[in-house]
Amino acid sequence: MKAKDLMVPLHEYLSPENTLKEAAVLLRIARRGEEQIGVKALPVLDKTGNLVGILSIGDILKAVYPPYMYLMDLGSFTWDGMVEAFAQKAATKKVEDLMTRKVITVKEDSTLMECVDHMLKNNVKRVPVLNKEHKVVGMLYERDVFYEIAKTILGKNRGGAQ
């Protein structure tokens, strides 16, 4: 089993100039397989199709989280409506200012263990899959790796990933 066998082929992606509002729409309606159930992250590609970052819902939480809150333990001193107020301010921010620029990727021919290695060591739950030309061809999700493992454990005929 290689990365390309388990990945979800690339359908939706973001451009660095997209606003957070546009990104939120796409994240909610993006396809996973046949269904439009939304995804937890989308790759960000520039005009020439090169991968420049990844925007996950974690990045969106960060976009509404005031950076000074990192400096002290202030969680108990927040108020109802604070996230909503910051979300309104963040709506027009650009994807390029919010995305994670250092993206952990795998190659389409990477073995499944290499993919697991990258996921565990870098603590990421989804990795873009690149072809030989360094273009994104799909996304590999932790959940699909789990389904593959489950299939093996449970015996191939009783697999739950159908």
Added chain:
Amino acid sequence: MTHEAVTTARPFVMDTTFWTATAIFVIAYGVIVFEKVHKTVVAVFAAGLMLVLKILEQHEAFHVEEFGVDWSVIFLLISMMVIINLMRPSGIFEYIAIKSAKWGKGEPFRIMAIFAVVTAVLSALLDNVTTVILIAPVTILIADALEVDPIPYLISCALASNIGGTATLIGDPPNIMIASKAQLNFMDFIYHLTPIVLVMMVFYILTIKLIWGRKLKTKDELKKRLMAMDEHEAIKDPVMLKKSLFVLVLVLIGFVLHGMLHLQPATIALFGAGLLLLLSKTHEPHRILAEIEWPTIFFFMGLFIIVGGVVKVGLIKWLSIQMLNVTQGDMFATSMVVMWFSAFASAIVDNIPYVATMNPLIVDMARQIWPDLSGIQMLHHPDLMPVWWSLALGACLGGNGSAIGASANVIVVGVSEKAGRKISFMKFMAYGMPIMIMTVLISMVYVWLRYYVLGI
């Protein structure tokens, strides 16, 4: 005393060694001012140069008080940092900040004034940088809750910390350095500087009232957000809180009594740090020690060695002769020149390298004036005391003059930028410079009145 014996070790000649040392000193300070290379890197590299070129022997840099690292300063700083690092996770600082804000009953200016006083008091007891790191985030949170502009609060916080830090021996690094060089104790600072800092704070509060008092407005429903906060939730570790407050009080009592006990401030602080480490029952001193601001500590060590080099070759002595020529030995004029020059110099340069240079310069000047005296008799000569206080007041208060004048300002500007509200260099100066001039004017009147008119 030992001071005298070492100074005469090298006769003063403007030879290659003299010019090499001077060049290292001037270039290092120049690079530090322009901030192209990190100041700590510059200081450590230039110190290494002083040693490798044998301008200063390693023995002198490490073990001779006059030319080398002032370990009293280093250990006092490290120990206080350890105590604060152990104290922080208890939640005490969040508690104090939220409690103060609630005390202001949600009135924007009242909160600003209370924060200014709290910041000033904390800065007098801890170092300024720590204080603003602890106060600034809460300040922005409160401003966000009240939906008012956080920038006035942040600027006020930085300015108040520099004023408050002036009040005590441990409040601001220049004072720590001056105390060590001039052998002044904690109570000397309380007696000579604290009273005038209290006066300055009154003027400061009145000034910020004039500047921001009317502009800051909020709605009643927003005040409820603030009043709904429960400061008790801040206390994460009540046991550690009690232990650290116990040690902090012990250390402060130790500072008050250190003159009488014949113990150096660094001794008191080191004992406190050791005791709190023991009481914390930590099995990971590694983490707490790693949180010491090592770049600052190494900056100090590097500077001491650089300045030691130019003291040894006689540059500082030569400068002190030039200063005496200007002031004609008039000690009042000297005090005033030192105060104003220090204020403007500290607004432009970091006040730490500035004071590192001025300390030996004043000692050398004193040697020219009173060649028969030495040790405490010379350092504490009644005519010299106002000069030390003028240096402390000028160097500490000068930090308010610009956004880079003091480390606290740099921190506040950084925090503000992270919060998406950039404070420009000119914006900071528009508030900082007038406050600096006001406080230095107050100091000037104070020094003149207290030491030259009343003579007390």
